[in-house]
Amino acid sequence: xxxxxxxxxxxxxxxxxxxxxxxxxxxxxxxxxxxxxxxxxxxxxxxxxxxxxxxxxxxxxxxxxxxxxxxxxxxxxxxxxxxxxxxxxxxxxxxxxxxxxxxxxxxxxxxxxxxxxxxxxxxxxxxxxxxxxxxxxxxxxxxxxxxxx
Amino acid sequence: xxxxxxxxxxxxxxxxxxxxxxxxxxxxxxxxxxxxxxxxxxxxxxxxxxxxxxxxxxxxxxxxxxxxxxxxxxxxxxxxxxxxxxxxxxxxxxxxxxxxxxxxxxxxxxxxxxxxxxxxxxxxxxxxxxxxxxxxxxxxxxxxxxxxx
DNA sequence: CTTCTTGCAAAGAATTTGCATAGAA
DNA sequence: TTCTATGCAAATTCTTTGCAAGAAG
Numbered sequence: 476x477x478x479x480x481x482x483x484x485x486x487x488x489x490x491x492x493x494x495x496x497x498x499x500x501x502x503x504x505x506x507x508x509x510x511x512x513x514x515x516x517x518x519x520x521x522x523x524x525x526x527x528x529x530x531x532x533x534x535x536x537x538x539x540x541x542x543x544x545x546x547x548x549x550x551x552x553x554x555x556x557x558x559x560x561x562x563x564x565x566x567x568x569x570x571x572x573x574x575x576x577x578x579x580x581x582x583x584x585x586x587x588x589x590x591x592x593x594x595x596x597x598x599x600x601x602x603x604x605x606x607x608x609x610x611x612x613x614x615x616x617x618x619x620x621x622x623x624x
Numbered sequence: 625x626x627x628x629x630x631x632x633x634x635x636x637x638x639x640x641x642x643x644x645x646x647x648x649x650x651x652x653x654x655x656x657x658x659x660x661x662x663x664x665x666x667x668x669x670x671x672x673x674x675x676x677x678x679x680x681x682x683x684x685x686x687x688x689x690x691x692x693x694x695x696x697x698x699x700x701x702x703x704x705x706x707x708x709x710x711x712x713x714x715x716x717x718x719x720x721x722x723x724x725x726x727x728x729x730x731x732x733x734x735x736x737x738x739x740x741x742x743x744x745x746x747x748x749x750x751x752x753x754x755x756x757x758x759x760x761x762x763x764x765x766x767x768x769x770x771x772x773x
Numbered sequence: 774c775t776t777c778t779t780g781c782a783a784a785g786a787a788t789t790t791g792c793a794t795a796g797a798a
Numbered sequence: 799t800t801c802t803a804t805g806c807a808a809a810t811t812c813t814t815t816g817c818a819a820g821a822a823g
Contacts, residue, residue: 495797495802516787531805536788540705549753550701556689556813558701558787561753604698604710605754644777644822665812680780685813705788707812 478508481547481562488545499530503538504547513553513561546608563608627657630696630711637694648679652687653696662702662710695757712757 485504486496506522507514514522520535539560542548550560634653635645655671656663663671669684688709691697699709 493802497797497803499804529805533789533806534804537803543701543703543705550705551753551755552692552699552701552707554692556692556699558707563753604700604712606700642777642823646778646822648779678780682781682814683779686778 478505481508484547485542485545489541494541499534500538500541502527502530503535504542507539507542507548507560507562510562513551513559515557515559519560549606549608627654630657633696634691634694638690643690648683649687649690651676651679652684653691656688656691656697656709656711659711662700662708664706664708668709698755698757 482496482501482504485500489496489500503519503523506526507519510519510522516532516535516539519539520532523530523535539548539550542562543550543560546563548560548562550558553559630653631645631650634649638645638649652668652672655675656668659668659671665681665684665688668688669681672679672684688697688699691711692699692709695712697709697711699707702708
């Protein structure tokens with residue numbers, strides 16, 4: 476995904492809800508996008524401030540929430556217990572070592588047989604979770620779509 | 625994974641660190657295990673209280689942290705922005721609709737071609753994240769293992 | 774016996790909210 | 799112009815911590 480696509484998606488989402496695409500939201504999205512890693516709110520905020528001193532934390536929180544709502548980002552707790560957010564690379568695999576916390580990036584294969592992948596990396600699987608964000612069948616069908624809360 | 629296995633794993637983890645397996649920890653693990661879903665701390669706490677009135681929130685927090693550290697559980701932010709925890713089923717797939725929030729459980733295939741799976745479920749992928757928790761090569765090797773903080 | 778745990782309540786972080794003003798459509 | 803978004807700081811909510819008493823090994 477390129478930035479333009481992400482921004483379009485955000486734009487559409489906001490328009491549909493009669494909300495606005497402000498320069499703050501654009502800025503935050505762009506910085507988040509450029510980072511290409513998972514960040515805590517604080518980390519993201521710091522980067523944002525580097526670029527523009529006039530954006531408040533609250534706006535970062537509010538914007539990240541929107542990004543999560545529209546499916547562009549998602550949040551999770553990392554090994555250290557901190558809540559991190561990640562902009563959605565379409566397929567992104569992490570192998571997280573629960574002993575040392577090391578994170579092995581594995582963006583390569585498109586989910587094809589992670590078992591094989593783990594074997595190749597000599598990574599002993601304890602457990603895992605796959606979250607796929609998208610639009611379910613019901614919501615894809617305009618007639619039966621209930622919309623979002 | 626059965627409860628006994630989980631408890632053994634926890635036990636080993638605690639022993640290795642000279643920590644103790646208390647009845648509170650067993651209780652919380654068992655209740656969490658029985659729930660078979662992702663829960664917020666509050667939800668878990670409520671269930672725990674139903675079974676035993678003398679366990680404090682702090683203990684639930686502390687225990688869940690241990691479960692995360694030893695790789696039995698992991699935390700993430702759900703569609704509503706709440707931090708949820710999930711005990712590790714070895715392979716567990718969720719298809720999360722970003723419109724309605726519906727979660728399609730897809731425990732079936734062992735990650736084999738989620739793309740195919742999504743097609744079958746008519747689920748339009750926006751993005752996804754796979755977290756695999758386990759022991760990395762370095763940590764599996766007792767000689768080079770740095771241990772955990 | 775010694776050391777780690779616990780429950781409680783207070784402390785500390787993290788996140789949200791109210792309100793007047795600025796800004797997008 | 800009309801509403802929504804923003805920044806600030808206060809208000810909330812979520813999590814962690816300190817401590818005396820109680821268990822686990």
